[in-house]
Amino acid sequence: xxAAQLTxxxxxxxxxxxxxxxxxxxxxxxxGILRLINFAHGDVLMVGCYFAWFGAVQFGLPWWVALxxxxxxxxxxxxxxxxxxxxxxxxAPRISALITAIGxxxxxxxxxxxxxxxxxxxxxxxxxxxxxxxWGEVRVLSLSIWVPILTAIILAGLLLFIRRTRVGMAxxxxxxxxxxxxxxxxxxxxxxxxxxxxxxxxxxxxxxxxAMKYPQINPLMGVLPGLKAFVAAVLGGIGNVTGAMIGxxxxxxxxxxxxxLLPELAGxxxxxxxxxxxxxxxxxxxxxxxxxxxx
Amino acid sequence: MKLTALFKPGGLLSPxxxxxxxxxxxxxxxxxxGAALLTALGLWLLxxxxxxxxxxxxCVGALxxxxxVSYNLINGVTGQFSLEPNAFVACGAYVTALLTLSPAExxxxxxxxxxIWPLSAFSIPLLPALVIAGLLTALMAFLMGxxxxxxxxxxxxIVTLGFGEVIRVVANNAQSVTNGPLGLKGIxxxxxxWWSWGLLAVCLFFIVRLVHSSYGRAxxxxxxxxxxxxxxxxxxxxHKMLAFTLSAFFEGVAGxxxxxxxxxxxxxxxxxFLTFNLLIIIVVGGLGSTTGAVLAAFLFTYGGExxxxxxxxxxxLGLEIPGIPGMRMVFFSLILVAVMIFLRRGILGRHDFSWRxxxxxxxxxxxxxx
Numbered sequence: 001x002x003a004a005q006l007t008x009x010x011x012x013x014x015x016x017x018x019x020x021x022x023x024x025x026x027x028x029x030x031x032g033i034l035r036l037i038n039f040a041h042g043d044v045l046m047v048g049c050y051f052a053w054f055g056a057v058q059f060g061l062p063w064w065v066a067l068x069x070x071x072x073x074x075x076x077x078x079x080x081x082x083x084x085x086x087x088x089x090x091x092a093p094r095i096s097a098l099i100t101a102i103g104x105x106x107x108x109x110x111x112x113x114x115x116x117x118x119x120x121x122x123x124x125x126x127x128x129x130x131x132x133x134x135w136g137e138v139r140v141l142s143l144s145i146w147v148p149i150l151t152a153i154i155l156a157g158l159l160l161f162i163r164r165t166r167v168g169m170a171x172x173x174x175x176x177x178x179x180x181x182x183x184x185x186x187x188x189x190x191x192x193x194x195x196x197x198x199x200x201x202x203x204x205x206x207x208x209x210x211a212m213k214y215p216q217i218n219p220l221m222g223v224l225p226g227l228k229a230f231v232a233a234v235l236g237g238i239g240n241v242t243g244a245m246i247g248x249x250x251x252x253x254x255x256x257x258x259x260x261l262l263p264e265l266a267g268x269x270x271x272x273x274x275x276x277x278x279x280x281x282x283x284x285x286x287x288x289x290x291x292x293x294x295x
Numbered sequence: 296m297k298l299t300a301l302f303k304p305g306g307l308l309s310p311x312x313x314x315x316x317x318x319x320x321x322x323x324x325x326x327x328x329g330a331a332l333l334t335a336l337g338l339w340l341l342x343x344x345x346x347x348x349x350x351x352x353x354c355v356g357a358l359x360x361x362x363x364v365s366y367n368l369i370n371g372v373t374g375q376f377s378l379e380p381n382a383f384v385a386c387g388a389y390v391t392a393l394l395t396l397s398p399a400e401x402x403x404x405x406x407x408x409x410x411i412w413p414l415s416a417f418s419i420p421l422l423p424a425l426v427i428a429g430l431l432t433a434l435m436a437f438l439m440g441x442x443x444x445x446x447x448x449x450x451x452x453i454v455t456l457g458f459g460e461v462i463r464v465v466a467n468n469a470q471s472v473t474n475g476p477l478g479l480k481g482i483x484x485x486x487x488x489w490w491s492w493g494l495l496a497v498c499l500f501f502i503v504r505l506v507h508s509s510y511g512r513a514x515x516x517x518x519x520x521x522x523x524x525x526x527x528x529x530x531x532x533x534h535k536m537l538a539f540t541l542s543a544f545f546e547g548v549a550g551x552x553x554x555x556x557x558x559x560x561x562x563x564x565x566x567x568f569l570t571f572n573l574l575i576i577i578v579v580g581g582l583g584s585t586t587g588a589v590l591a592a593f594l595f596t597y598g599g600e601x602x603x604x605x606x607x608x609x610x611x612l613g614l615e616i617p618g619i620p621g622m623r624m625v626f627f628s629l630i631l632v633a634v635m636i637f638l639r640r641g642i643l644g645r646h647d648f649s650w651r652x653x654x655x656x657x658x659x660x661x662x663x664x665x
Contacts (some may be wrong), residue, residue, distance in 0.1 A: 037449050037452070096639060097635075099631065102571060103629075103632040106629070110627075231453075268468055287446065292505030
């Protein structure tokens with residue numbers, strides 16, 4: 001492989017990786033606070049894509065307005081799921097919450113199949129993402145450049161939010177100690193709702209970019225990115241926002257490089273994430289940036 | 296009065312005079328044999344009189360009961376929340392089908408790439424094929440166990456889910472062994488009531504015996520508190536491994552029988568969806584209850600058919616409701632969430648059937664406080 005091809009593949013890996021990172025953050029934030037794998041996250045992403053599709057295609061809104069609207073609606077959906085399904089189980093064994101999350105995931109998928117129909121819908125790329133840049137041998141779709149940039153902006157905003165605002169501080173405190181935080185006058189339910197809202201909005205953004213990259217949407221589209229992003233979150237050390245970004249980028253790069261360097265193994269691409277996951281968990285059971293568990 | 300006195304013979308909470316252990320065990324064995332004979336008679340009558348459809352569903356029910364009981368051994372009894380049975384069922388189904396298909400059928404099926412050599416040249420009867428499939432699946436579980444049981448809790452769930460995905464991807468891509476996405480066709484339809492219920496009986500025999508032995512108590516100790524169990528001298532790793540491989544064996548065999556019931560298999564049959572259905576079954580039945588797993592498996596199989604009603608057009612109090620295909624699965628997921636929220640321990644909780652309990656509740660047992 002020559003330098004031009006390598007550059008091109010690096011950019012592809014970066015694009016895919018930043019998508020994984022964007023979705024992985026929702027998993028990691030919820031896990032950090034509730035210790036719950038929100039299996040429905042990928043399906044929340046799918047619903048977010050349909051919101052954006054209705055906005056952009058049915059109502060003819062500009063793409064960024066549709067995206068903002070979809071993020072807001074998806075945030076509301078995230079809060080609704082938390083209040084309806086997870087909140088009654090806060091004191092239940094963690095397995096109950098995990099099973100409920102799987103149930104919610106299948107509920108959204110099947111409701112999506114009933115409401116939206118199983119046939120994929122075309123998701124046209126906005127004009128500004130459809131341009132092809134050419135530098136010498138390197139040909140890159142403008143979407144591939146914009147996705148990492150937009151992701152970086154969103155993530156920088158998120159980090160600022162978590163570090164600097166009171167809600168962000170409360171989130172960090174909550175992930176440390178759920179009981180003491182209540183003594184400090186913080187209502188955990190409101191903070192948890194904010195976490196779900198934020199994570200779901202990011203999932204919607206990730207999903208819309210995903211749908212632009214593979215320009216169609218269907219009710220089961222959230223399954224694969226959801227699973228991969230979860231793996232990315234675990235790779236980076238679940239519960240750790242920086243870890244989720246690292247894990248996402250690592251996974252995206254690894255997948256693109258597998259397909260580029262060993263095309264005969266391209267069919268095994270979807271299994272690579274799990275092979276990586278198992279490999280890393282054997283050596284670092286809490287992920288790359290994860291904290292050591294007390295014995 | 297000391298609290299323990301309540302439990303002594305004659306005390307308020309005394310379980311009553313127990314019959315000698317040997318006597319009650321002989322009684323239980325006789326009752327079990329009787330019940331088995333009655334079930335066999337019932338199956339024979341069903342086979343003679345019922346429609347092919349009912350017979351088919353009853354076979355499916357028994358296979359799902361076998362799968363649920365085995366899955367419950369690792370998830371409910373041992374408390375290791377794993378999500379891989381679709382991998383085991385797939386392994387059993389493919390191995391059995393590849394062993395029993397005739398060379399001519401295989402040659403006709405494998406269009407894109409021929410089947411690799413030793414498999415393409417022979418076929419063997421179902422029974423040895425099932426045993427081989429079960430053993431290979433158990434071996435796979437054994438090898439999987441080493442990485443899987445290094446992690447606990449949520450990580451265990453996700454690693455096992457990952458293995459399930461890997462197996463599905465392999466089945467999709469290993470063209471020269473599995474025929475890729477096309478799958479295997481023309482598998483002889485051999486599975487009948489006797490095969491499926493026979494497997495359920497064998498599975499119940501082994502798993503109930505295991506659960507009631509000292510191994511079973513060790514498994515439950517691991518479920519309640521792994522660290523404490525280890526402190527009591529239980530080797531948690533090997534006990535988990537035992538439960539895992541045994542459940543894989545039966546899931547593999549059940550997969551083989553499933554392949555010979557539905558006669559066509561492809562990777563899309565063995566997605567996470569299958570695991571999800573089994574999870575619903577064991578959770579609704581009561582995680583940890585073998586009886587609950589069997590009950591819920593049949594409820595699920597027949598209930599799934601009854602729920603077809605919601606997909607058909609209906610007339611509700613003069614209101615025309617058009618049939619909506621796919622509503623069944625929406626209902627299933629809602630049921631799972633509702634069970635988790637309102638009926639947290641499932642139908643039976645952790646209770647299991649025993650003759651002693653039945654006789655006592657009928658007011659017959661000498662052992663019970665009738």
